Amino acid sequence: GINAEYMGIKQKKEMETSSELEKLVKSAICSEEEDDEESLQDVQSFMNLFETYSITTLEELSSFRFTAEILKPFGLKMSISKLVVQKLKELEQAKANSEYSKDQEAEARKMLKYVSEKVILKEKLSLKNFCAVKGQDQAERAKVIEEIKESLENSNIFPTAAFMNECFHHVKRQQYLTNLLNEGKEVSKDFPFQTKKLLFAVMLECSNLELSIQLIKLLSIYNSIPLVYISLDKDGFNDSFKLSADLKYDVNKSLFWSIDRVPAVLSLNFGSRGQPEILNKLFGTTFDEETSWFNYGSMDIQFDENFQEPRRGYAIVKADTYIRKDLLLRSLEFFASVIIHVEIGQIDNHLNEIRSLINTEQLHSCPIFLFLVGLNDQEKCIESDQLKQAYKITGMPPNLTVLALPERIEANTNTAFLKVQDYILLEIKHIIKQQNVRCFSREFIRRNSDVSHFDENMRAIDELSLIHI
DSSP states (O other), rough: HHHHHOOOOOOOOOOOOOHHHHHHHHHHOOOSOOOHHHHHHHHHHHHHHHHTTOSHHHHHHHHHOHHHHHHHHGTTOHHHHHHHHHHHHHHHHHHHHHHHHHHHHHHHHHHHIIIIIIIIIISSOOOOHHHHHOOOOHHHHHHHHHHHHHHHHOOOOHHHHHHHHHHHHHHHHTTOEEEEEHHHHHEEEEEEEOOOHHHHHHHHHBBBBHHHHEEEEHTTSSSOOEEEEEEOGGGGTTTTTTTTOOOOOEHHHGGGGBBBOOOEEEEEEOOOTHHHHHHHHHOOOOOOOOOGGGGOOOOOEOOOOOOOSSSSEEEEEEEOTTHHHHHHHHHGGGEEEEEEEEEEGGGHHHHHHHHHTTTTTGTTTSSSEEEEEEEEOOOOOOOOOHHHHHHTOOOOOOOOOEEEEEOOTTTTOHHHHHHHHHHHHHHHHHHSTTOOEEEEHHHHHHHOOOHHHHHHHHHOGGGGGSSSO
């Protein structure tokens, strides 16, 4: 059952100790308020076990497998060992995240400099350029690939115009750009477009307003597109910036001229792995599943134009874990519903933050779904009240529904996933049919952009350019 599967990891109390192993065990099994005698005895029993089995480092503990037979001579229970193993996993994940952030910052500095100086075209492409594009033959494609390889090896100017021609050809034929990106990645590990989000952002940056509107109209038919993303302006960063503090962001202003009011669901992530995969399987979206520095603090949107029958009838917006709080708070009123992703092992760490968000005025009457990721109990995945009780999810308004998803989701084969999918699709269908449903609109773009852009470009919008769902 869910109570047996839930291992509530208690908050770590600061204590002086010379042993990483002892600190780990104490943080897993000692309460925050006091170190009771029984818990301290368990800590000492673990230290005796570690000494007996010559475990001296966290790495050695990570490869050690506890069994009832091993624990029994030391008076330890399997449930206690599971707490220790869970705490070790959390520490390993925290370490990985820290190192990942450092790697991401180094990569971001390198790639932003390269993209802004070597990739972005100085002269904007026009709709005339787009219309003139024709498919390249094999020799022409080979020449472009060779130019890309040479530019990356020697840090030369990237052959952007030629590469954009091939991209435009794919867009006009409504072909996915994944194969084109994979070709580039095979040429060099330094190929700048590791995700389609960055490619789309560069395409928009290299296009004038008229062309960017047309690109958005075509790309949004079968792709998720950048909504808020890291600015590619070379003046927007320096060689020592931090991802969490110094990055500047652009809002996709081309969307202002390309969308009408549409119901939309916002997906927020509190450090849960697999957010895009879950959305893609639940809703049939195509969000980037690859990790990339360009995802940091970003938002993507996917409309309902990708030939699905029956169609959803609403857009999905995916927000990155590190989305700026001020941007998030300005955004909430534009969504008919909100989905929050959090891993079960991390729920205690994020519960106060989630509670604070859910109780904001903007979400007072908004249906909210909390996805607990990592539960493998097939029967309890949509038992909201039982899940709230088991995971001590208290102090929440009645508009919160708690659902659980397995750690690994195999679409069309996993019972828990299918139950959640049926439930969430039906609930959102009811939500968007309500009168006065909240909608995503071009006002989102205006509110988060430089108003002068719209004052300078204000003109009648051709109805054919609107994305209707």
